[in-house]
Amino acid sequence: NAGVTQTPKFQVLKTGQSMTLQCAQDMNHNSMYWYRQDPGMGLRLIYYSASEGTTDKGEVPNGYNVSRLNKREFSLRLESAAPSQTSVYFCASSKDPAKQPQHFGDGTRLSIL
């Protein structure tokens, strides 16, 4: 039982490049989330998916797109990376967010030069 798995763990991009961050959970959770974490700003929600086939914007969605590929997988795409997107990205999942906590992946450390 791996929980929430994120790939890659580290990535360096040049401005303007694109990339996709992958996330998979094996806990049969309905809801999945993407956050970014910057120093002193806590966790900010980028996008979330309440169930397979649905996605919604969070607090900071600009510059990102997501895909809920199936119940297990939720990917985050940066189409044209900018230095302001340098951050640590966490994927999380929850069975029932009104009653149960989120489980987080180990994070992806992304640097954009």
Added chain:
Amino acid sequence: GENVEQHPSTLSVQEGDSAVIKCTYSDSASNYFPWYKQELGKRPQLIIDIRSNVGEKKDQRIAVTLNKTAKHFSLHITETQPEDSAVYFCAASNTGNQFYFGTGTSLTVIP
């Protein structure tokens, strides 16, 4: 939307003393309040949670209290140990599928 404020941003205590971290929230519909601990370079991990129908919950040295009327909840750590040093986040959630996080408290326990 919901707004969660967390205080203090940093906290230093002597080993064995107690630590208290406070959070306030704005949306009276919020009904679930988890607390996470994040060690340097690691993922946030749940340490305790409380639902709106409960006023207090304890788990060994950790307790959480909730005041729905005042819209605030607090984390209490007693008999602190050096391994309690970490960043702690509070969060609030309602039926809207979103969690709203505080900005974190960096706790240092001085041996």
